[in-house]
Amino acid sequence: MATCWQALWAYRFYLIVLCLLIFLLPLPLIVQTKEAYCAYTIILMALLWCTEALPLAVTALLPIVLFPLMGIMDASEVCIEYFKDTNILFVGGLMVAIAVEHWNLHKRIALGVLLIIGVRPALLLLGFMLVTAFLSMWISNTATTAMMVPIGHAVLEQLQGSQKDVEEGNDNPTFELQEACSEKEVPKLDNGQAVSVSSEPKTQKTQEQEHHHFRQGLSLCICYSASIGGIATVTGTTPNLVLQGQVNSIFPENGNVVNFASWFGFAFPTMVILLLLSWLWLQVLFLGVNFRKNFGFGEGEEERKQAAYQVIKTQHRLLGPMSFAEKTVTVLFVLLVVLWFTREPGFFPGWGDTAFANEKGQSMVSDGTVAIFISLVMFILPSKIPGLTEDPKKPGKLKAPPAILTWKTVNDKMPWNVLILLGGGFALAKGSEKSGLSEWLGDKLTPLQHIPPSATSIILSLLVAIFTECTSNVATTTLFLPILASMAQAICLHPLYVMLPCALASSLAFMLPVATPPNSIVFSFGGLKVSDMARAGFLLNIIGVLVITLSINSWSVSIFKLDTFPSWAHSNTSQCLLNPSNTTEPGL
Known part of the structure; x- marks a missing residue:
């Protein structure tokens, strides 16, 4: 019997695909x-994406x-949807991000900011959060996390060992940053962040607990x-x-109501x-409510802070x-960001x-064009000051330096599966429109106007935040x-009033290690339990929904004119005329 269940489990993905195809057939047949x-x-x-029985891109x-085959759209129409302007923006933006990552510019930015912020416990958490958030605005969240976690753990290790070095009279050795290992033991010594509020020395167990909590909080x-x-x-996510x-x-x-400038004005x-509230919550949860201690005001801490500072300075x-x-x-x-902001700011x-407007006065270029x-340009410019060097593989022959961006680098790091997933x-959206499913759904959802x-926005945000976990x-x-x-x-509400919260709430994946790759990365480094992440992420999800609700009912109203029902969204004019009250002040 056990062997039978093991065989079924081994073939579970094949069975899921087969069962879904068969069990759902009555819908189109009847x-x-x-x-x-x-x-x-x-x-x-949707079910294949939820179960991941097939790779997301294959689905x-x-x-x-x-x-x-179902007569909904021609194959040529469907295929066009897989390489739209938004996909081009994704490819172009990611190429620039790959160049930033390839030449270690993101690491220089990270270490530079940490040198400015300092290494006091609360400020150290804030410094890592600011750097990580800034980098994830431009490069992938996964790459940002993978770079920042080893830096954070290296600083923690130096904080942990600095007290022993000081007590023994030894100088802190220069520290070469290495990738952390998932089997690494939980540090046993004080990390330097906990300031004793009394003159009595701390026990080793207390020091170990404080360091473990700080490690969890930083991760x-x-x-x-x-x-x-x-x-x-x-382009951030x-x-x-x-x-x-x-x-x-x-x-x-x-x-083009949603462009780089309008999105930035709304989302930044x-x-x-959300970042500041998250910092306060994680500080309280893992460092405690003694803010004097959290900000490192106390005797005997200067040596340890200097030791950790030396790690960052050395790197x-x-x-x-x-x-x-x-x-x-x-x-x-910088030129890319400036061009994005000034293309069509509104x-x-x-x-x-x-300079590049058509007969209707609309811009003929897009953010993807930029x-x-x-x-x-990155494929054209050399990575070194123009000049010839000797080819090490072929002595006596001259070789030009490689370009800033090469196709091999792009091909190795470009997530082509996400490009297909976008398409x-x-x-799906175009098929829903062509088949009439969108209109049918709209008619069924009209009771929501009451x-x-x-x-409605809060409920949808909570639903999406739960679903994305x-x-x-x-x-x-x-x-x-x-x-x-x-x-x-259907209810004559500005579409962005419900679509914007949905997009933001999908990024509130804070509770489970499998919810998003950054969570999985920090979980793999050890020191965290699922309960730790769920405990911290649950309230953070609530905070995130509240912040999104605040933004969608305040400054976003003026940016996207959310207090009106736009002419470009009209699909049922008579319904709007019957419900004029829904065309103004949706969030008030």
Whole structure:
């Protein structure tokens, strides 16, 4: 019997795929309409994404097969959805991020900021959170976490050993940063962050507990701030790009309402508030409420703080002066951000509105155009000051330096599976529109007009925050956003009033190690239990939903004009005329 169950478990993914295909068949066979066919595809993909019986990207390819066979869309129409402008923005933005990571510019930024912040316990947590959040705005959350966790644990190890060195009269050795190991034992000595409030020496057990708590707090600070920082820019995390692409696909006449500048104006203050509240919560949870102790005011702590500071300073010095490639990447990165901000800012004429406008006065270039342009420049410029050097593999022959960005580097680090996943989401949204499923859903959701919009927003944010703990945040937004767009049209509510909270809430994956890669990385380093992450993440999820609710009902109203029902979202004019009260002040 045991062998039978083991065999079933070994073949569970094959069985899940087969069972889902068969058990869902009555829907399209009994209800032979395009709406039912599209619903079958969406439900099948949703369950496959939740169970991960197939790779996420493979599941995202199903519309290419099912939509033409079911008569919903032509194959040529479906395939176009897999390489839209939003996908181009994803590729271009990630190429620039790969260049930043390849030339270690992100590590120089991280160590430089930590030197400024200092190593007092509370400030050390804040420093790591600020650096991680800033980097995750531009490069992947996973890469940011993977870089910051070893740095954080190296600093903790030096804090832990500094007291013993001081007591024995030894100098602290220079410390070469190494990757931490998952089998590393929990440190046994004081980390220097806990200041004794009395003259009595601490026991070894107390020191061990304080260091263990600080280790846990620092690990969670890094992974949480990586997820929080990604919401600040439209390219910071994939759900943001999913929202932009879905809005442009479902509402083609929206006038590019979600661009880099408008998103940044909405999401950056949200990120800052959530980051600071997270810092306070994690500080209280793992360092206690004695803020005098947390900020390192006490006797006997200066030596340990200096030792930890020396670790960061040594690592920064080992990087050496900025190379030509680093300087070039820095200049191009700053240029990219400036061009993104000034292309079509909305509150003043941008260069895209004026120099590159079409007959209607709309910008002919997009954020993707800018990202690809900067990426192409990186493929052209050399990584060293122009000049010839001898090829070490072929003595006597001269060799030009490699470009700042090479295709091998891009190909090795580019997550092509996410590109396909994005395309699958856009294909689902277009299929829902073509089949009439969106309109059908909208009609069924009209009773929601009797619920206050602000309450609807909170409920949806909580639902998405719970759902994203169990499945991919990209899959979550891909499934929810088209439904929310239909709901907003049905009740004459600004679509972004419910779509923006959904996109942000999908990044609130704080409770489980499997919820998001940054959580898995810090969990693999040891020192954390699932209960520790769940305890810290539960309240943080609540805080995140409240902050999102605050932002969507305050400064976001003026940025996106959320107090009106836009003309580009009209699908049922008579319904709007019957319910004029829903067209103004949705969040008030």
